[in-house]
Amino acid sequence: MTIALKNVTKVYHMGDTTVHALAGVNLEIIAGELTAIMGPSGSGKSTLMNILGCLDRPTSGSYSIDGLEVGGLNDDELAVMRNQKIGFVFQNFNLLPRMSALQNVSLPMVYAGVSKIERIERAEQALGMVGLEERKHHRPNELSGGQRQRVAIARALVNNPAIIMADEPTGNLDSKSGNEIMDIFGKLNSQGRTIILVTHEPEIAAYARRILHVRDGQLVRDEKQEGAEACSGKVS
Incomplete structure (x- = not known):
């Protein structure tokens, strides 16, 4: 699924102050790329991520996924797009503390109307992909930080x-x-999935084949990395 942004802007109005979070971003991400977005605090990188993930709409410009203009979708259609085509992983994991790993991973399928039997089967498969099948009944407070993030990745994967x-x-x-x-x-x-990650850590960005540098709401550098570590695809 090719992602394309053309002259995308995002403007926030806070009282008498106008903030130009994005100022005419042009970007194309080809299916299967592993791309890192880097920039200082306030650069616009999180705003760019929110628009790419259909969590927010641009103020102006065009955003399309596989030729479909996202700006033309209503809220329900955007929710379907997010649920079926995009998986999210966040810094703070965003796991529900009273639910087991298996239940947390199953949640996106509840919203997608998947049957309970299939939800359990697919959640177990996703946990197996991140090496946590034996921890499926543990709650977040019974898991390490790395394990909680693995659960979050499994949750992002369940709708494929x-x-x-x-x-x-x-x-x-x-x-x-x-x-x-x-x-x-x-x-x-x-395996062919497009990965887009925001990071401020150069050693993490080194895993990406492409690094987008954002500053003052603009894409200031598009850096390609031929020998990126992610090419190995190994799992510890």
């Missing part, structure tokens, strides 16, 4: 999305756990 969006996915993890998480993203990318 073509695109995975990850916002600072290693930000709350130690170096070893962070590298393990990036190895999982590398494997998913080697």
Whole structure:
């Protein structure tokens, strides 16, 4: 699924202040790419991620996924797009504390109307993909930070999305756990999924084949990396 942005802007009005979070971004991401978005605080990288993930709409410009103009979709259609085609992974995991790993991973399928039997089967498969099948009945407070992020990745995978969006996915993890998480993203990318991640850590961006540098709401550099670590697709 090719992602294309043309002259995309995002403007926020806060009282008498106008903030231009994005100022005419032009970008194309080809299916199967592993792309990192980097930039200082306030650069617009999280706003760009929210628009790419259909969590927000641009103020102006065009955003399309596989030729479909996203700006023309209503709220219900956007929700379907997010649920079926995009998986999300966040820095703070966003797991429900009273639910087991299996139940947390099953949630997106509840919204998609999948039967309970199929939900359990697919959630177990997704947990197996991230090496947590034996922890499926554990609650988040019984898991390490790295394990919780693996649960979050499994949850992002259950509807078999073509695109995975990850916002600072290693930000709350130690170096070893962070590298393990990036190895999982590398494997998913080697299977053909498009991975887009926001990070401020150069060592994490080094896993990507492409790094987009954002500053003051603009794409200032588009850097290609031939020998990116993600190409190995290994999982620790």
